[in-house]
Amino acid sequence: MPDELRSHAWFSAEGVNGFAHRSWMKNGGVPHRMFDGRPVIGICNTWSELTPCNAHLRGVADAVKRGVYEAGGFPVEFPVMSLGETIIRPTSMLFRNLVSMDVEESIRGNPLDGVVLLCGCDKTTPALLMGAASCDLPTLVVSGGPMLTGRFRGRPVGSGTTVFAMAEDVRAGRMSQDDFLAAEACMSRSAGHCNTMGTASTMASLVEALGMGLPDNAAIPAADSRRLVLAQDAGRRAVEMVREDLRISRILTRQAFENAIVVNAAIGGSTNAVVHLLALAGRIGVPLELDDFDRLGHALPLLVDLMPSGRFLMEDFFYAGGIPAVIRALGDRIHREALTVTGRTIGAETADSPCWNPEVIRGLDAPVKERAGIAVLRGNLAPGGAVIKPSAATPALLKHRGRAVVFESVEDLAARVDDPDLDIDESCVMVLKGAGPRGYPGMPEVGNLPLPRRLLARGVTDMVRISDARMSGTAYGTVVLHTAPEAAVGGPLALVRDGDFVELDVEARRLHLDVPDAELTRRAGDWRPPAPAAAGGYQRLYVDHVLQADQGADLDFLVGCRGADVPRDNH
Numbered sequence: 364m365p366d367e368l369r370s371h372a373w374f375s376a377e378g379v380n381g382f383a384h385r386s387w388m389k390n391g392g393v394p395h396r397m398f399d400g401r402p403v404i405g406i407c408n409t410w411s412e413l414t415p416c417n418a419h420l421r422g423v424a425d426a427v428k429r430g431v432y433e434a435g436g437f438p439v440e441f442p443v444m445s446l447g448e449t450i451i452r453p454t455s456m457l458f459r460n461l462v463s464m465d466v467e468e469s470i471r472g473n474p475l476d477g478v479v480l481l482c483g484c485d486k487t488t489p490a491l492l493m494g495a496a497s498c499d500l501p502t503l504v505v506s507g508g509p510m511l512t513g514r515f516r517g518r519p520v521g522s523g524t525t526v527f528a529m530a531e532d533v534r535a536g537r538m539s540q541d542d543f544l545a546a547e548a549c550m551s552r553s554a555g556h557c558n559t560m561g562t563a564s565t566m567a568s569l570v571e572a573l574g575m576g577l578p579d580n581a582a583i584p585a586a587d588s589r590r591l592v593l594a595q596d597a598g599r600r601a602v603e604m605v606r607e608d609l610r611i612s613r614i615l616t617r618q619a620f621e622n623a624i625v626v627n628a629a630i631g632g633s634t635n636a637v638v639h640l641l642a643l644a645g646r647i648g649v650p651l652e653l654d655d656f657d658r659l660g661h662a663l664p665l666l667v668d669l670m671p672s673g674r675f676l677m678e679d680f681f682y683a684g685g686i687p688a689v690i691r692a693l694g695d696r697i698h699r700e701a702l703t704v705t706g707r708t709i710g711a712e713t714a715d716s717p718c719w720n721p722e723v724i725r726g727l728d729a730p731v732k733e734r735a736g737i738a739v740l741r742g743n744l745a746p747g748g749a750v751i752k753p754s755a756a757t758p759a760l761l762k763h764r765g766r767a768v769v770f771e772s773v774e775d776l777a778a779r780v781d782d783p784d785l786d787i788d789e790s791c792v793m794v795l796k797g798a799g800p801r802g803y804p805g806m807p808e809v810g811n812l813p814l815p816r817r818l819l820a821r822g823v824t825d826m827v828r829i830s831d832a833r834m835s836g837t838a839y840g841t842v843v844l845h846t847a848p849e850a851a852v853g854g855p856l857a858l859v860r861d862g863d864f865v866e867l868d869v870e871a872r873r874l875h876l877d878v879p880d881a882e883l884t885r886r887a888g889d890w891r892p893p894a895p896a897a898a899g900g901y902q903r904l905y906v907d908h909v910l911q912a913d914q915g916a917d918l919d920f921l922v923g924c925r926g927a928d929v930p931r932d933n934h
């Protein structure tokens with residue numbers, strides 16, 4: 364136990380301040396003994412009916428509270444802004460950093476000794492982790508868990524992945540609108556977040572790989588009673604972590620981030636993990652670079668056969684053994700001595716974690732795919748780097764030279780992609796500008812550009828697509844993302860014109876615009892920056908301070924750990 368708990372500064376105070384700190388808390392029926400020096404555990408909740416993936420988290424919070432009481436702590440639940448990926452406009456990523464500020468200031472400004480972070484939908488996990496990392500209290504994550512598998516006419520419906528495929532079938536005339544509507548009701552069968560290895564499942568998996576969650580945090584379905592048992596155990600453990608002074612900075616080490624990169628490759632995780640881990644590392648002060656993802660992850664095989672890279676869904680993954688089985692299967696590719704929130708090493712936690720279904724979780728000797736990690740591309744089109752997920756791409760397109768068909772914005776794309784007169788065929792490279800952190804603003808998930816209806820009808824299923832955008836973790840295709848610097852700040856992407864030739868060579872890690880340097884210099888001289896994408900409010904703060912994708916797209920003034928000290932009282 365640290366010499367003095369942080370909460371003592373509030374609840375042990377004398378005079379008017381102590382009276383105020385305790386008395387108003389008592390209006391909820393809190394007995395005086397709760398202020399006797401027991402650890403105060405904040406439960407940071409992203410519950411919201413506008414975030415359907417997290418709409419069950421009030422019940423999860425109740426389970427955490429039971430665990431906190433069991434261990435002799437005092438739980439206090441507080442809300443922070445929530446981000447519903449499917450609802451919020453213009454894109455949830457715009458607000459990830461805002462939520463992280465909300466979390467950071469809520470933790471620092473209140474009498475908390477430790478924190479349990481309740482998250483689920485995509486951005487809620489990195490946002491809460493980033494905010495907590497900037498405070499450095501004992502911290503533990505409880506994810507909301509994935510939805511149960513839904514079926515449409517007997518076949519599983521993967522959140523996002525199946526929807527993207529069906530949407531293309533509708534555009535190509537292979538599926539009726541009525542059937543599309545019927546499938547909509549089948550997919551979302553229960554509480555929980557996306558049931559594919561999309562960004563939510565990826566980030567929940569990386570919570571385990573980072574050591575920030577209890578074993579099985581990622582895969583227990585939201586509707587499974589064991590999710591509540593895990594939450595109650597997490598509440599207990601949070602109290603113990605305060606007594607052990609086990610702070611987040613002792614867990615989020617360089618080794619932990621390397622473990623997360625390795626696990627992300629093995630599970631076929633989302634490309635969004637790149638920007639989120641870079642931003643989180645920046646908060647806690649761990650040196651991590653874009654190239655680390657390629658260096659540590661590219662040669663790793665895909666061990667998990669889940670959509671969008673494979674066949675199964677998160678419920679199958681749970682029954683097969685989940686993340687503990689994957690970590691065990693990865694053997695010495697994992698830093699097994701890395702510490703976790705349990706107080707034990709990740710190696711000790713997973714040493715006896717069997718795989719119950721080798722079809723879903725493979726061994727290193729029989730992977731789903733070889734060399735499945737995220738590849739980092741560079742070249743004159745992406746001097747700051749760009750990423751591609753080879754496991755979700757068409758192998759024949761991983762080396763490709765094609766004529767660029769350029770869209771200046773998402774509006775331009777929507778207006779022209781299905782134009783029968785658009786000069787495009789399947790050998791072309793679709794290029795989208797203006798969808799980066801500053802340009803959109805907020806770097807939306809539009810990087811998997813829809814293919815032209817005319818080509819879909821001819822049976823084309825994939826094309827090379829390049830942008831400064833992100834892509835949903837549930838999506839797939841030969842899609843180059845996060846191109847940096849982005850077009851809106853004058854990156855080379857801004858200089859691409861219709862008819863230029865672009866060369867993609869994933870094996871060589873090359874993304875090249877085949878235009879002479881002198882011509883590119885001339886175009887750069889003619890380039891004029893677009894008007895700021897936001898006139899005022901938070902969006903203006905964002906566009907003025909957001910970093911590029913290769914630095915995690917955090918706000919420049921939020922990088923770093925500022926600790927939890929607040930020496931001045933409020934009266």
Ligand code: FES
Nearest residue numbers: 416484556557563
């Ligand atoms: Fe919330 Fe996919 S929409 S996790």
